[in-house]
Amino acid sequence: xxxxxxxxxxxxxxxxxxxxxxxxxxxxxxxxxxxxxxxxxxxxxxxxxxxxxxxxxxxxxxxxxxxxxxxxxxxxxxxxxxxxxxxxxxxxxxxxxxxxxxxxxxxxxxxxxxxxxxxxxxxxxxxxxxxxxxxxxxxxxxxxxxxxxxxxxxxxxxxxxxxxxxxxxxxxxxxxxxxxxxxxxxxxxxxxxxxxxxxxxxxxxxxxxxxxxxxxxxxxxxxxxxxxxxxxxxxxxxxxxxxxxxxxxxxxxxxxxxxxxxxxxxxxxxxxxxxxxxxxxxxxxxxxxxxxxxxxxxxxxxxxxxxxxxxxxxxxxxxxxxxxxxxxxxxxxxxxxxxxxxxxxxxxxxxxx
Ligand SMILES: *Cc1c(COP(=O)(O)O)cnc(C)c1O
Numbered sequence: 303x304x305x306x307x308x309x310x311x312x313x314x315x316x317x318x319x320x321x322x323x324x325x326x327x328x329x330x331x332x333x334x335x336x337x338x339x340x341x342x343x344x345x346x347x348x349x350x351x352x353x354x355x356x357x358x359x360x361x362x363x364x365x366x367x368x369x370x371x372x373x374x375x376x377x378x379x380x381x382x383x384x385x386x387x388x389x390x391x392x393x394x395x396x397x398x399x400x401x402x403x404x405x406x407x408x409x410x411x412x413x414x415x416x417x418x419x420x421x422x423x424x425x426x427x428x429x430x431x432x433x434x435x436x437x438x439x440x441x442x443x444x445x446x447x448x449x450x451x452x453x454x455x456x457x458x459x460x461x462x463x464x465x466x467x468x469x470x471x472x473x474x475x476x477x478x479x480x481x482x483x484x485x486x487x488x489x490x491x492x493x494x495x496x497x498x499x500x501x502x503x504x505x506x507x508x509x510x511x512x513x514x515x516x517x518x519x520x521x522x523x524x525x526x527x528x529x530x531x532x533x534x535x536x537x538x539x540x541x542x543x544x545x546x547x548x549x550x551x552x553x554x555x556x557x558x559x560x561x562x563x564x565x566x567x568x569x570x571x572x573x574x575x576x577x578x579x580x581x582x583x584x585x586x587x588x589x590x591x592x593x594x595x596x597x598x599x600x601x602x603x604x605x606x607x608x609x610x611x612x613x614x615x616x617x618x619x620x621x622x623x624x625x626x627x628x629x630x631x632x633x634x635x636x637x638x639x640x641x642x643x644x645x646x647x648x649x650x651x652x653x654x655x
Contacts, residue, residue, distance in 0.1 A: 305569050306538035309647055310624070311342050311655045313350040315530035319513045320351055322528045326496050329503045330355035332378060332489065334510035335364075341575075341644040342514060342533060345371055346655055351513065358508060362388050362397065369395045378422060381432065382406050389413045400424050400458070402432040407442065410451055418453035421446065422489065425480060427459040427473040439480050456487040456506065464494035464502075465518045474502050494518035497527065516640035517630050524628060533644060534624025535576075535651070539588065539616050541567035542608060551605050552597025557582045563596075564608040568620045571602040575646040576622060577636040580604075584635035587621040588614050 323331055333354035339347030344364055348357055348371070356376035357368055365377045382400040383389060386409040392399055393415060401407060402424040410419075423446060426433030434442050446452050459477045461470045470490075477490065488504035493512035495502045497519075511517075515531040517524040524531065543565055551557045551565055566588065572578040576599055584595045586606055596605050608614045623629035629640040636643070 304652070306540070307570050307574055307651055308536060309651050309653045310534045310536065311346065311653060312530070312532055312534070312625075313346065313655055315515055315532045316342075316347060316350040316513060317353075318528075318530045319515055319532070320353060323496060323507065323509045323512065325528075327491070327500070327503045327507050329491075329505055329507045332356040332358045332376070332506050332508045333513060334358045334380075334492075334508055335368075336360045336380060336510070337645045340510065340514045340641065341647040343653065343655070344368070348373060356398075356506070362391055365397045366391065366395050369397075376420065383409065385409070386412060390415075392419060396420075398422060398456075400432075401442075401446070402434065404438075404442075407445060410449065411445075413451055415451060419451050420454045420456070421452055422456045422458045425457065425459045425477060427461075427477045427480075429460050429462045429473075431460070433459065436476060436480055443484065456489060457481050457484065458489040458506075461490065461492065461495055461499075461502070464492055464499060466520070470495055470499050470502055474499070492518070511641055514640075514644060515629075516644070520634075524630060531624045531629065533629075533647070535570070535574075535622040535647070536624070537568050537570040537620050537622065539566040539606075539608075539614060539618045539620060540569045540603075542614065542616055543567075550597070553600055554598055557597035557605075564611075564614075565596065566606045566608045566614060566618070566620075568604050568606055568622075569602070570604055570620070570622055571600050573601045573648055574651050575643065575648040576604060577632075577638060577643060577646075579638070580632065580636035585627065585631050587627045589618045590621075590626065592627070 331354045333351045335357050336359045358378040358380050376398045378398045398420040400422045424433035489506035490502045491507045493509045496507050515529045547561045549559050570576050578599045582596045593607050596607050621627045623632045633640045
């Protein structure tokens with residue numbers, strides 16, 4: 303027998319969540335599958351999302367893998383190419399590339415072939431991470447329009463505040479002003495903007511986290527948005543003990559019992575991708591009932607309070623997140639966001655689909 307931990311990926315939930323995107327927006331859907339589809343497995347997730355109109359990711363090798371698996375949709379490289387050596391691959395596999403820097407334009411201009419590249423020109427509308435500044439945009443647009451290698455241009459930007467106040471208004475209006483004179487397709491919206499800012503949908507929306515069943519908002523649950531969890535991380539109790547008032551649990555003795563307690567040890571630790579920063583009190587399900595962690599998370603194990611769960615015993619099923627245990631609740635208790643937890647699922651955890 304191996305360790306009882308496993309991640310179950312419910313592919314039908316991905317399809318459900320894509321339908322939620324479709325209900326929210328009539329724009330074409332560029333499904334974001336970067337970071338191994340947010341930890342869910344690139345090819346399997348793409349297969350479940352095969353109704354999407356395109357796929358977006360970072361690594362050209364992953365893009366090639368998608369093409370070779372038979373996907374015919376546009377495949378967008380969200381950070382574009384990282385050297386001129388990648389350009390022949392883009393042409394060969396008909397990959398769409400973001401262009402966000404002068405360096406990339408220079409590489410493109412030095413590239414001799416007329417290869418009909420599709421590019422997404424990224425405008426920095428306030429995130430200040432990638433993209434051309436407003437004052438650079440007109441000249442860049444001219445250079446791309448007259449470029450022999452460029453077949454079509456889509457205009458894009460990315461929001462910093464789609465999920466919270468004051469929202470996208472400033473970035474959206476800058477983008478609209480800049481691009482008003484160009485009859486070109488547009489793309490702006492991530493999950494939060496898809497759900498809260500319909501005016502930003504443009505021609506292509508770019509959902510990521512909502513496809514994986516998590517809420518992009520701190521104050522609205524995934525369930526309330528009609529999203530279903532895709533990844534369920536579960537394990538079992540491998541030890542159960544009684545402790546007395548004053549006894550401590552785990553490294554650093556950070557948790558000390560105020561009265562007699564029943565403590566369970568779960569086969570799941572930070573080497574599985576469970577966040578070490580999850581403080582005592584982080585929610586967890588044991589036999590379908592909600593309880594919480596106690597003490598520090600260690601590499602391969604964590605401890606839970608079973609004082610109110612007299613039936614729990616060695617072998618009881620524990621759900622760390624997913625079905626019945628919203629990952630957003632776990633992330634909040636650990637001072638992070640669901641994105642980080644999903645992406646950090648460790649390769650040693652067996653995945654069942
Ligand atoms: C990751 C990413 C997205 C998806 O964002 P979510 O918040 O996961 O929906 C969209 N656009 C770009 C440029 C991204 O990098």
